[in-house]
Amino acid sequence: MTSIRLIVDGRQVADEVEPRTLLVQYLREQLGKTGTVIGCDTSNCGACTVHLNGRSVKSCNVLAVQADGGEVTTIQGLAPAGELHPVQEAFREWHGLQCGYCTPGMIMQAVDLLNENPSPSEEAVRAGLEGNLCRCTGYHNIVAAVRHASELMANRQPVGSGADA
């Protein structure tokens, strides 16, 4: 077992883990953060996307020990309890989901994309979501939701500074 200490959704945690524990397993099974889901066995689908030290990663393809000393944000830490992040709001308003399985990962990746490029073109949204697969929506409304979120965020400056720091 190896000791790890990290900040998850703003809270300091310390645990003993087997080195082979995947970050996604640690989040779900040890911390109960079941908002982050597993959609594939090949690291292709992006459903497990979280932020590690401010950048999006596929948490099925990172070891928990690699995150030691770092900061993780999951879909559950994106906004304060009872509130929605503008990207969550936009996905709801623009029907950016059907079954919702890909949604936590889509939203975390969309937030990363908007952090880097606050007003992306449609093409840039599609490229930014290249590592996230959705088997329901056909992507059209997801892209629309992300572009709408970018407008919401521009009109509400300064937003996002706290939630994803």
Next chain:
Amino acid sequence: MIPAAFDYVAPTTLDEALASLSAHRDDVKILAGGQSLLPVLRMRLNEPGLLIDLGRIESLRGIRDDGDALVIGAMTTHHDVSASALVQEHALLISEAMTHLADPQVRHRGTFGGALSHADPAGDLCAPALALGATFVIASAGGSRTVDAGSFFTGLFETAIGEDEILAEVRIPKHTDWGARYEKFVQIAYQWSIVGVAATVQVEGGLFAAARVGLTNMGIVPLRAEATESSLVGQPATAETIAAAAALAADGTNPPSDLNGDADYRRHLARVLTGRALRAASGVA
């Protein structure tokens, strides 16, 4: 799927990493970004007893200007390489290849040195490194040695890195003001190259002064399209010159046949993509 159990160390210096490596050499794997290794461990295609994580060795990260070359630390992420103005200016071919590599999440974790050490025949960085004449600085407890790109890739997923060695950095000779393009043909649901072509050219006074063309997935190691390169040099930078040169792109290659395409199909792709890459790299319509 979960990997088989292993021990884990995360040294903070290259010397410590090399010492652990030589102490455990038969049963150890180096962990860089983990974007190729962790899927392999999860499928249990490999069950090392120890992982040595290079992620905490700061000296292996970063890009610096070293006179006539750029030096890219092995642990520099794909994201940082693609965001680098130095790379854009002096090794545009690498920046070009990065725009087609994997997805943003994988680019945040995967490393330049990891991708080259992995030496996947469908990997997108090997052919550009070969085309640019990169040299590889490989460290061991005894010191370090330099291997040129022509001798670095030795086989399928095999390189010149010995079992007690670590790739520390990669030197890329500057190709300032060279045009460049990476053309990649993929199966749509999947980002890996069926064939990729990495072309970089220097055009002076309307003539091709120099040209380098690397091929991805046209053999078990990355290859140079040498006949194409030599037919360009000294010729006018026109669509006709490029068409004639591109027709030679598959000469001397030995592409695989698999579910994504047979060898003949790959030879065809190599010729078509070489034409596209050369036109874009040289600005010829």
